[in-house]
Amino acid sequence: MKKLVHLREKCLECAGCVGICPKMALDMYGLDLQINHENCSKCGLCVKACPAGALKISENENA
Amino acid sequence: MRKEYDAVVVGAGPGGSVAARELAKQGFSVLLLEKRERVGYPVRCGEASTTFEDLQNFGPIPEECIESNINGLFVYGPDNTKIDYYKKNVGVMLNREKFDPCLAELAVKDGAELHTFARASAVSAVENGKRTVTIVTASGTENVKTKVVVGADGVESLIGRMAGIPSGQKPKLTCCGVDIKVEGILTNPEYLTFWQGHDWINDGYIWSFPKVRSNTTNFGAGFLIPSKEGPSILEVTLDWLQKLFPNAKILGTVGGVIPVSGNLENYVLDSLVLVGDAAHHTNPLTGGGISAAMRAGRHAAQVIGEGLRSNNLSSEFLKKYESLVEADFGKSHQKQLKFRRFLLEQNKKDQVDTYHVLNAALGKDGKKLDLLTHPLRTLRVISAYRKFK
Numbered sequence: 510m511k512k513l514v515h516l517r518e519k520c521l522e523c524a525g526c527v528g529i530c531p532k533m534a535l536d537m538y539g540l541d542l543q544i545n546h547e548n549c550s551k552c553g554l555c556v557k558a559c560p561a562g563a564l565k566i567s568e569n570e571n572a
Numbered sequence: 573m574r575k576e577y578d579a580v581v582v583g584a585g586p587g588g589s590v591a592a593r594e595l596a597k598q599g600f601s602v603l604l605l606e607k608r609e610r611v612g613y614p615v616r617c618g619e620a621s622t623t624f625e626d627l628q629n630f631g632p633i634p635e636e637c638i639e640s641n642i643n644g645l646f647v648y649g650p651d652n653t654k655i656d657y658y659k660k661n662v663g664v665m666l667n668r669e670k671f672d673p674c675l676a677e678l679a680v681k682d683g684a685e686l687h688t689f690a691r692a693s694a695v696s697a698v699e700n701g702k703r704t705v706t707i708v709t710a711s712g713t714e715n716v717k718t719k720v721v722v723g724a725d726g727v728e729s730l731i732g733r734m735a736g737i738p739s740g741q742k743p744k745l746t747c748c749g750v751d752i753k754v755e756g757i758l759t760n761p762e763y764l765t766f767w768q769g770h771d772w773i774n775d776g777y778i779w780s781f782p783k784v785r786s787n788t789t790n791f792g793a794g795f796l797i798p799s800k801e802g803p804s805i806l807e808v809t810l811d812w813l814q815k816l817f818p819n820a821k822i823l824g825t826v827g828g829v830i831p832v833s834g835n836l837e838n839y840v841l842d843s844l845v846l847v848g849d850a851a852h853h854t855n856p857l858t859g860g861g862i863s864a865a866m867r868a869g870r871h872a873a874q875v876i877g878e879g880l881r882s883n884n885l886s887s888e889f890l891k892k893y894e895s896l897v898e899a900d901f902g903k904s905h906q907k908q909l910k911f912r913r914f915l916l917e918q919n920k921k922d923q924v925d926t927y928h929v930l931n932a933a934l935g936k937d938g939k940k941l942d943l944l945t946h947p948l949r950t951l952r953v954i955s956a957y958r959k960f961k
């Protein structure tokens with residue numbers, strides 16, 4: 510199962526991904542990125558848009 | 573927090589703070605919400621802006637918010653071309669860690685009620701002329717009623733989308749950027765310096781902006797979101813920093829996303845308007861959006877004020893705000909958008925020609941005569957631009 514993963518240690522907390530997500534599946538609460546996995550379509554747009562490479566789509570739930 | 577306000581402004585960036593202040597000044601009750609703990613922190617910006625005089629229209633802005641005075645722009649283009657554009661007092665470098673809180677304080681002084689650590693998490697449809705905003709704070713969730721919502725929530729632009737405006741960022745019309753704070757002044761302290769074109773970053777630019785007061789430089793880059801996955805813009809920018817200034821000492825890094833689509837077509841609904849980045853008010857050529865957000869905030873407050881007084885906050889009425897913005901900077905942003913698309917779609921050879929013509933026309937060392945001694949080049953560039961759709 511594919512899944513969007515947030516790499517906190519790389520994140521610049523800019524919330525750019527929130528605005529780019531076409532499904533409104535992301536929101537930033539303080540320093541935390543909240544991912545609504547049910548709404549996320551794994552389109553990868555946020556992965557390309559993230560200035561810091563802090564998002565990735567992993568193939569494996571536990572990756 | 574009260575149960576009801578005339579206006580609820582979401583986001584205490586430059587757009588939201590100005591809108592809140594201008595509404596409060598007219599005697600309306602205004603709630604200004606900021607989800608971050610500290611207004612303006614962390615800064616996500618290159619901090620270059622308009623003239624000190626312009627800024628004072630939204631002031632008083634104390635001197636300490638100003639880092640340096642800018643007297644020109646220097647652009648390194650492809651094939652060793654460059655544009656040295658000199659214009660005295662063309663703008664300033666801001667310190668937004670001080671500037672953004674200063675705007676918010678002015679709003680509070682004039683009567684707006686500011687809450688930080690307060691996130692608008694939902695906006696209802698209009699019921700009996702009012703919307704309900706759901707607000708999450710450290711102490712719980714509250715519902716507040718209001719006659720009008722100002723969505724000044726920046727690039728995240730969730731408020732507009734919750735209410736039904738397609739204000740999200742479009743991949744091909746959005747930039748991602750980083751700004752690296754570096755010790756000392758890397759480039760001419762009176763100039764904003766840029767690198768753009770096929771030898772540098774073609775679908776965006778690299779910048780070096782001097783902050784003289786704090787003796788640091790904002791070194792950054794922004795480019796259109798790439799269509800394929802690749803190295804992150806942070807990695808690309810760090811590479812350029814290393815190449816151009818191998819001894820640079822990095823103090824910190826911020827990132828962000830910039831709407832460069834030109835203004836949204838519609839950004840008002842019944843009892844709701846969007847302001848600033850949320851309405852894509854950023855300049856589509858430079859990516860600058862501080863001053864546009866403030867101007868839009870003021871226009872919005874003017875029209876909303878009229879609407880509150882005449883009890884009409886229908887989208888038809890609020891369209892007047894869109895018209896004010898269009899006349900103020902919407903049309904010029906359309907031109908800037910056209911120029912950006914023109915420049916980025918050019919092959920290297922044509923782009924080099926464009927840089928020569930631009931420097932001859934605008935550059936301090938450019939010779940206007942060059943436009944005539946190379947008539948074909950000049951005509952080629954002008955006619956290509958004219959034909960460009």
Ligand SMILES: Cc1cc2nc3c(=O)[nH]c(=O)nc-3n(C[C@H](O)[C@H](O)[C@H](O)COP(=O)(O)OP(=O)(O)OC[C@H]3O[C@@H](n4cnc5c(N)ncnc54)[C@H](O)[C@@H]3O)c2cc1C
Pocket residue numbers: 582583584585586587588605606607608612616617618619620621690691692693724725726727728730749750751792794826827828829830847848849850854859860861862863865
């Ligand atoms: C890397 C980078 C460099 C830039 N460089 C420049 C530059 O040199 N010059 C320039 O003019 N512009 C620059 N910009 C653009 C500039 O930062 C923006 O255009 C400007 O900040 C827009 O102001 P705003 O008030 O619309 O939004 P913002 O300043 O983004 O303010 C929005 C505020 O709303 C808050 N918020 C969001 N959602 C909620 C919610 N649900 N509830 C409560 N609060 C919320 C946010 O925390 C934020 O504080 C740059 C941008 C980036 C990313």
